[in-house]
Amino acid sequence: xxxxxxxxxxxxxxxxxxxxxxxxxxxxxxxxxxxxxxxxxxxxxxxxxxxxxxxxxxxxxxxxxxxxxxxxxxxxxxxxxxxxxxxxxxxxxxxxxxxxxxxxxxxxxxxxxxxxxxxxxxxxxxxxxxxxxxxxxxxxxxxxxxxxxxxxxxxxxxxxxxxxxxxxxxxxxxxxxxxxxx
Numbered sequence: 001x002x003x004x005x006x007x008x009x010x011x012x013x014x015x016x017x018x019x020x021x022x023x024x025x026x027x028x029x030x031x032x033x034x035x036x037x038x039x040x041x042x043x044x045x046x047x048x049x050x051x052x053x054x055x056x057x058x059x060x061x062x063x064x065x066x067x068x069x070x071x072x073x074x075x076x077x078x079x080x081x082x083x084x085x086x087x088x089x090x091x092x093x094x095x096x097x098x099x100x101x102x103x104x105x106x107x108x109x110x111x112x113x114x115x116x117x118x119x120x121x122x123x124x125x126x127x128x129x130x131x132x133x134x135x136x137x138x139x140x141x142x143x144x145x146x147x148x149x150x151x152x153x154x155x156x157x158x159x160x161x162x163x164x165x166x167x168x169x170x171x172x173x174x175x176x177x178x179x180x181x182x
Contacts, residue, residue, distance in 0.1 A: 037156035040067070040149065043101070045135025048112055050119050050128040055099055057155055064091075064177040065151040066098045069142050071105045072118035076164050077146040081122055083167045084148075087174060088126045094178050095153075098126040103137045105145065150174065153181040 042057050049055065057065065068084055070077040088098040104110045110132045119128055131137055140149060143162075150159035150173055159173045 037152070037158045040065070040151040040155055040157045041136070041139035043099070043129055043136050044139050045131065045133045046129040047132050048115075048130040050116060050130070051125060052127045055097075055127050055129070057151065060097055060151075061155050062153050062181070063095050063097045064153060064174065064181060066096060066174065067140075067149040067151065068098065068100045069103055069137060069140070069145060069147040069149075070100055071103060071109055071145050072115065072122070073106060073109055074145045078122075079164050080146045080148075081124075083170075084126075085124065087171060091174060091178060092126075095181055096174060096178060100124060100126060100128040101131050101136050102128055103131040103134055103142075103145070150177060152177050 040057050043055060046054065066084070066087065068080075070080070072078075084098060084100070087096065092098070102109075102115055108114055112130065115128070115130055129136065140147075146163065148159075148161045148170060149157050150170070152158045158177065159170070161170055
């Protein structure tokens with residue numbers, strides 16, 4: 001194998017290992033008076049919406065929104081899913097809206113019927129956006145599966161977490177944001 005092919009293989013392996021990794025840590029956004037948290041990008045390039053009509057962040061202002069980037073073949077995404085479903089069930093009546101943004105890692109994950117089967121198999125009831133062309137993914141500058149972005153009632157990204165873990169911290173942030181919107 002030539003050096004370029006070897007280097008390409010090594011680079012691909014590193015990117016794959018980092019993309020769906022349980023060891024990636026949270027990167028909370030720390031807004032200040034002089035530097036507020038960034039405005040959350042709108043959902044872009046969505047091929048299909050499952051479990052309801054199309055969502056927009058503009059229409060969700062006043063709510064706390066959890067945007068979850070996931071793909072159904074990623075084991076780390078599957079391990080995070082029970083927590084997302086639990087938060088959706090516990091806090092939806094208090095103003096939390098969960099939106100799953102399914103951004104495929106592999107070609108077969110782009111197929112709508114496969115995504116529909118996965119949503120049914122996992123018992124997901126919150127809205128799921130099919131982001132086959134990575135337009136929403138890129139708008140967020142996202143690099144990982146799973147990735148969680150919490151958006152406050154003013155439409156600003158105030159917390160993000162990549163990978164598995166820190167469920168108590170994320171839930172505490174959800175509760176805090178819900179309490180401050182009242």
